[in-house]
Amino acid sequence: MTAPLPPAPTPPPSYGYVSPIPVRRAHLGDALASEWTKIRSVRSTVWTLGTMVVLMLLIGLGVAAIASGQGGNMGEESALPLGFFGMLPASICVITLGVLTISSEYGTGMIRTTLTACPSRSRVLTAKAVVFFLLVFTVTLIVSFAVATAQVAMVEAAEPTAAEWARATVGTALFLAVLGLLSMAIGALVRHSAGAITVMIGLLLLPLVAALFMFAPALKGLQEALFTYSLPSQMIALYSDRPPFTESGPAGWEALFILVGVAVVGVGGAYALLNNRDV
Amino acid sequence: MIELEGLTKRYGTKTAVDHLSFQVRPGMITGFLGPNGAGKSTTMRMMLDLDNPTSGTVRIDGRHYRELDEPLKYIGALLDAKAMHGGRSAYNNLLCLAQSNRIPERRVGEVLDLVGLTAVARKKSKGFSLGMGQRLGIASALLGDPEILMFDEPVNGLDPEGIHWIRNLMKALASEGRTIFVSSHLMSEMALTADHLIVIGQGKLLADTSMADFIRQNSRSFVRLRSPQRERLLDVLHENGFVAVESGNGTLEIDGTTTEALGELAAAHQLVLHELSAQQASLEEAFMQMTAGAVEYHAHGGAGDPGAPPAAPPGPQWGARAGGPTTEEL
Numbered sequence: 001m002t003a004p005l006p007p008a009p010t011p012p013p014s015y016g017y018v019s020p021i022p023v024r025r026a027h028l029g030d031a032l033a034s035e036w037t038k039i040r041s042v043r044s045t046v047w048t049l050g051t052m053v054v055l056m057l058l059i060g061l062g063v064a065a066i067a068s069g070q071g072g073n074m075g076e077e078s079a080l081p082l083g084f085f086g087m088l089p090a091s092i093c094v095i096t097l098g099v100l101t102i103s104s105e106y107g108t109g110m111i112r113t114t115l116t117a118c119p120s121r122s123r124v125l126t127a128k129a130v131v132f133f134l135l136v137f138t139v140t141l142i143v144s145f146a147v148a149t150a151q152v153a154m155v156e157a158a159e160p161t162a163a164e165w166a167r168a169t170v171g172t173a174l175f176l177a178v179l180g181l182l183s184m185a186i187g188a189l190v191r192h193s194a195g196a197i198t199v200m201i202g203l204l205l206l207p208l209v210a211a212l213f214m215f216a217p218a219l220k221g222l223q224e225a226l227f228t229y230s231l232p233s234q235m236i237a238l239y240s241d242r243p244p245f246t247e248s249g250p251a252g253w254e255a256l257f258i259l260v261g262v263a264v265v266g267v268g269g270a271y272a273l274l275n276n277r278d279v
Numbered sequence: 280m281i282e283l284e285g286l287t288k289r290y291g292t293k294t295a296v297d298h299l300s301f302q303v304r305p306g307m308i309t310g311f312l313g314p315n316g317a318g319k320s321t322t323m324r325m326m327l328d329l330d331n332p333t334s335g336t337v338r339i340d341g342r343h344y345r346e347l348d349e350p351l352k353y354i355g356a357l358l359d360a361k362a363m364h365g366g367r368s369a370y371n372n373l374l375c376l377a378q379s380n381r382i383p384e385r386r387v388g389e390v391l392d393l394v395g396l397t398a399v400a401r402k403k404s405k406g407f408s409l410g411m412g413q414r415l416g417i418a419s420a421l422l423g424d425p426e427i428l429m430f431d432e433p434v435n436g437l438d439p440e441g442i443h444w445i446r447n448l449m450k451a452l453a454s455e456g457r458t459i460f461v462s463s464h465l466m467s468e469m470a471l472t473a474d475h476l477i478v479i480g481q482g483k484l485l486a487d488t489s490m491a492d493f494i495r496q497n498s499r500s501f502v503r504l505r506s507p508q509r510e511r512l513l514d515v516l517h518e519n520g521f522v523a524v525e526s527g528n529g530t531l532e533i534d535g536t537t538t539e540a541l542g543e544l545a546a547a548h549q550l551v552l553h554e555l556s557a558q559q560a561s562l563e564e565a566f567m568q569m570t571a572g573a574v575e576y577h578a579h580g581g582a583g584d585p586g587a588p589p590a591a592p593p594g595p596q597w598g599a600r601a602g603g604p605t606t607e608e609l
Contacts, residue, residue: 019425021352026381038364042364112359276331
């Protein structure tokens with residue numbers, strides 16, 4: 001350090017090894033590409049989404065065939081709400097995939113490799129969320145549109161309005177994708193596949209099942225609340241303009257907004273914990 | 280260059296890593312040695328920002344790990360061999376890592392070739408043997424062609440061929456001017472590969488020294504003698520100013536002399552010798568003595584006290600060879 005400076009300016013001493021691979025700044029787009037590779041290269045994606053598609057088609061068309069065989073008496077409704085029966089099992093597939101998207105990384109230890117490669121945990125979670133959301137939204141939109149078209153063609157009922165069409169296709173696709181995001185958040189919080197899937201299936205089914213057995217008059221209020229706000233009821237509400245069971249409660253897009261609110265809380269919690277927790 | 284400054288990690292009341300400060304310098308292999316549970320893996324996880332330190336900092340080339348946008352180009356790490364998704368092919372496991380750091384896709388093929396996994400590139404990694412998994416982990420560490428490489432117990436569970444391969448790879452990487460930081464709980468392994476040594480026990484720094492210094496300070500050389508005329512031999516040795524220490528089974532150990540001197544002395548007094556051999560205490564022994572107070576899980580019973588290991592354990596030892604620590608064992 002105290003040696004006199006050489007006459008000509010020399011480059012800084014490059015101690016160590018210099019790679020010939022150019023350093024280019026990585027950003028969210030690179031994380032998205034990475035997450036896309038991850039989600040398309042595991043079999044669980046193909047299985048869960050494949051099962052979802054099959055169930056939506058089989059159940060949607062099956063219910064429509066039965067309704068049409070019975071003379072298509074749908075009351076005042078169009079044929080679109082028939083899509084609900086495929087959506088319920090589809091939601092279980094989406095829950096599974098959503099949880100696995102992140103919990104499988106914890107199960108295999110891949111999460112350490114992932115976060116070593118991308119230390120910005122928010123970027124990892126954002127990339128996962130975006131890729132997963134777009135994938136589920138696209139697939140369910142295509143399938144729900146196909147099923148809705150078939151149902152309307154098969155069953156003689158009231159002609160659906162444009163708003164009903166939008167909710168039965170874009171609405172259901174958004175609903176499932178947001179439900180999947182909530183599952184992903186629970187997967188990030190619980191960090192265990194079986195545990196997180198159990199939590200989500202419980203959340204999906206238990207309120208409704210519990211409400212079924214609330215015979216005591218003292219529990220009437222609780223029963224109504226559970227019926228109105230359980231996830232399957234929200235899916236039905238999405239198809240209808242009026243609250244489907246009681247006088248009040250969400251109807252139409254409101255059902256989706258409630259789920260978005262819950263998902264925002266869940267995903268926010270996942271961001272907070274992922275950023276502060278040891279891996 | 281990696282710099283640790285007062286790095287501390289506490290889990291409740293238990294201190295896993297206790298005010299660790301040291302530097303890992305480029306162009307050499309730095310061995311990170313400590314008994315099981317000494318805090319090696321915890322330290323390495325904190326270096327990679329996977330675990331948050333209770334206090335203290337780690338800097339990679341002057342920056343915190345989280346400030347690196349494409350860390351794989353600065354630092355590659357093998358933490359544990361199975362830190363990959365088993366359902367994904369080796370190629371795709373590496374591809375998603377490459378993409379997240381903007382590393383060109385052709386590099387995936389290059390590193391697979393480098394570690395010899397090209398033939399199984401499209402196979403699911405869960406079917407891989409331990410050695411193949413380790414190679415895949417090393418491929419992921421080399422993906423960004425980084426200047427710094429960290430290996431956590433890289434030879435664990437490998438066969439001799441695999442161990443040999445990893446040793447030579449680390450030496451080749453260090454000779455290119457890279458910083459190599461490798462952890463192990465085996466002194467003998469470190470003696471064969473490392474240029475510099477950092478020893479920790481119960482999270483505390485016990486030694487930060489060059490390998491050569493460590494060997495010089497810790498390997499005692501002595502001559503072992505055995506004779507049926509033990510009493511006369513002891514008298515002769517005493518008369519000539521040698522201090523003999525009895526080490527059981529009628530053998531004597533004499534420090535600070537050579538076999539030639541003692542052989543000629545015995546011949547001059549017409550003493551029969553059954554054994555006359557040069558011995559060197561193993562570095563493993565020195566390491567065990569250094570960490571004796573810091574070993575977390577002691578085995579109790581007849582196996583002996585790790586604080587006082589037998590002077591010359593049976594079986595082949597690299598330290599007992601004439602060539603010393605530079606000989607390749609395999």
